[in-house]
Amino acid sequence: MNELLRKFPRSMESLLDILHAIQDADPQHHLSDEALQAAAEYLGAPLSEVVSTATFYTMYSRMPRGRHIIRLCESPPCQLLGGETLLDILAEDLGVAVGETAPDGAFTLETTSCLGACAEGPAMMVDDRIYGALTKEKVLSVIAEVRRSDATR
Ligand code: FES
Known part of the structure; x- marks a missing residue:
């Protein structure tokens, strides 16, 4: 420290x-x-x-979180493009509600305001990387890829 x-x-x-x-x-x-x-x-x-x-500041957490932080944009431009549905898909796939960490400590699901990727909404950030033009398939694919990379470490 x-x-x-x-x-x-x-x-x-x-x-x-x-x-x-x-x-x-x-x-x-x-x-x-x-x-x-x-x-x-x-x-x-x-x-x-x-x-x-x-x-x-919401960017800081006083609660322990998972190895990977998923932040789905909840600002209106992304929401209008289907962000709300994607939140349900993420919650179901990860088995957590917003603000929760999966029991295995792998993922924490959060929402965030605009990530600056509105032109490619809906958007989410996984750790330090932003993913845009999200669909159900793309969201599930990104999460699966993170799980695969975790499994090979
Ligand atoms: S509104 Fe979602 S990235 Fe800007």
Whole structure:
């Protein structure tokens, strides 16, 4: 943790970047109490300020999540193109509701606002990669591919 923190200036202007880095480095893609405490100590900031920042932004999670985070765009352009139906398909295939993590820890299903891929909606993000022009078949194919790549690791 200290090695990660030392990459950033000891300034509150670094807080958002620090929280991103901590969350990205965490195997469960979340911000634990211990991590927030370490960030607050490193910055010399009140813990309450760090916690409120981590809680305010939806891009941060205080709850442990799966190895893969699936974020389906829920903004109107994507919804009009069938995004709502795709959410049901994802939920059924993964066996989870929005905001939940599969029991095997493989996937967390989330919704998000616009991913900046409106021209290719409906769109979703799986980890750091955006997939557009989604159909039922494409969604299921993407998830199957992630499962296959997990199985070969
Ligand atoms: S509205 Fe879905 S990516 Fe922009």
